[in-house]
Amino acid sequence: MSRSLGSALPPRLIPLLDGEDLASKADLVFLLLTQDAVGFPRPAMLSVGEVLARGPSTLQLALYASSSTTANLRRSGKVTLALAAGGKGYYVMATARELAVMDPDLAGLAAFDATVDDVLEDGEAIAEVVSGFTMRLGADAERTVALWETTIRALRSLP
Numbered sequence: 001m002s003r004s005l006g007s008a009l010p011p012r013l014i015p016l017l018d019g020e021d022l023a024s025k026a027d028l029v030f031l032l033l034t035q036d037a038v039g040f041p042r043p044a045m046l047s048v049g050e051v052l053a054r055g056p057s058t059l060q061l062a063l064y065a066s067s068s069t070t071a072n073l074r075r076s077g078k079v080t081l082a083l084a085a086g087g088k089g090y091y092v093m094a095t096a097r098e099l100a101v102m103d104p105d106l107a108g109l110a111a112f113d114a115t116v117d118d119v120l121e122d123g124e125a126i127a128e129v130v131s132g133f134t135m136r137l138g139a140d141a142e143r144t145v146a147l148w149e150t151t152i153r154a155l156r157s158l159p
Contacts, residue, residue: 002091002122008056009119012086017053019152023145029133031082032061034072044069045133049148051081052155059094059114060155062106070110074098079114084132088123092116105154113158 009017016028025048032044032051044067052060059081063070073079073096081092094114101111123129137144 001124002089002120005119005121007116007118009053009092009116010090010121013083013090013092013119014053014056016048016083016085017051017059019048019052019156022048022148022152026137026141026145026148027134028083029135031133032063032069033080033082034069035076035078036068036072037075042068042072045135046081047135047148049145049151052152054113054156057116059092059116060099060158061096061112061114062109062151062155063112065108065110073112074110079112082132084129087128087130088121089129089132091120091122093118093120099158101158103154103157105150109151111155111158 016025028048030046030051032046033041036042050062054060077095077097079094079096083090094116096112096114099111099113101109
């Protein structure tokens with residue numbers, strides 16, 4: 001059963017989304033849910049190199065500019081980020097606005113500033129959520145993490 005925690009990220013989520021030490025979090029995958037033009041929820045998988053907590057009430061997202069997720073977000077401005085941490089599931093519901101992207105490190109990407117509207121914590125005393133989606137980077141893991149670090153640095157430079 002889920003319960004509302006209000007409009008700020010709980011402290012246990014901040015270290016997952018702070019953009020620090022990305023190599024140690026490279027296996028984490030977050031689900032980003034938008035609504036398509038006909039009303040269906042559409043999930044997209046994000047890495048730690050595509051989302052940044054700028055504080056307890058603000059997230060920044062770097063998404064492929066031409067993706068359906070970006071089109072959905074541009075249309076509705078509503079997004080939910082789903083993740084697992086500390087034995088619970090979390091759904092971060094936010095309202096997003098697109099930011100102007102001038103930084104060449106964000107070429108091909110759309111950047112969004114998302115204000116947290118509500119955070120739901122989901123879990124039961126009889127069962128612990130032990131993980132969400134995870135991934136394993138391939139042979140070019142160092143290059144991927146370096147790209148993520150560049151993207152996070154560029155997100156940090158946005159207003």
